[in-house]
Amino acid sequence: MISAQAWADAQRLWDFQQMGHDPRPCSVAIGLGSHDLGVADTTADLYHRGMMPLIVFTGATSRTTQERMPRGEAEHYRERARELGVPAEAILVEPRARNTGENIRFSRELLEEHRTPVSSVLLVSKPYEERRAYATARKLWPEVEWVSASTPMTLTDYVDSIGDARLVIDMLTGAQQRLMIYPQQGFMIEQPTPEDVTAAYKRLRDAGFTSRLVPDSAEQK
Structure with missing residues (x-):
């Protein structure tokens, strides 16, 4: 009890833990992998609202997700977003990250490989991890502006x-x-x-x- x-x-x-940011158009969105498919749902909704032209889903698996998401968190997120109508060409998958720091570093590397100019990022996470994700992103990639988002609930x-x-x-x-x-x-x-x-x-x-x-x-x- x-x-x-x-x-x-x-x-x-x-x-x-919630940052209280209002979503606004950004260069790209980064959806942080976890057990919560709501992150993919919210990222897809933001895409359809015209908040960004490109999505990076990032995440490998963890003890929490290895059975529910055997193909990796980012891949399951991609599949969910595709089901929700996001076109394949609007999604990049980063399949290696196993913590928030790696989510940010590896996503940055992937975007640089694709020569995607980034000045601002919509950072989509679970509701109770907005502030932690934001603080990590600001430390590791301070040159861009970060806007936090999560499922309103x-x-x-x-x-x-x-x-x-x-x-x-x-x-x-x-x-x-x-x-x-x-x-x-x-x-x-x-x-x-x-x-x-x-x-x-x-x-x-x-x-x-x-x-x-x-x-x-x-x-x-």
């Missing part, structure tokens, strides 16, 4: 779509931890964290929502 406090803390992290709707509330709160807690420790490790730019967000994270961590945390001996207790 998840307590009312844990739900409130999860909601605070959910709200903070509430925390409750997302939990219902996944079917596992504890897992979602674990993932939220893990995303927040990375935002707090990865800048010092050089993986992303700093994102100032409000005190109430830090407090919500610590309560969730201490309550045992830890399956998606990474080891960090320097983390403040």
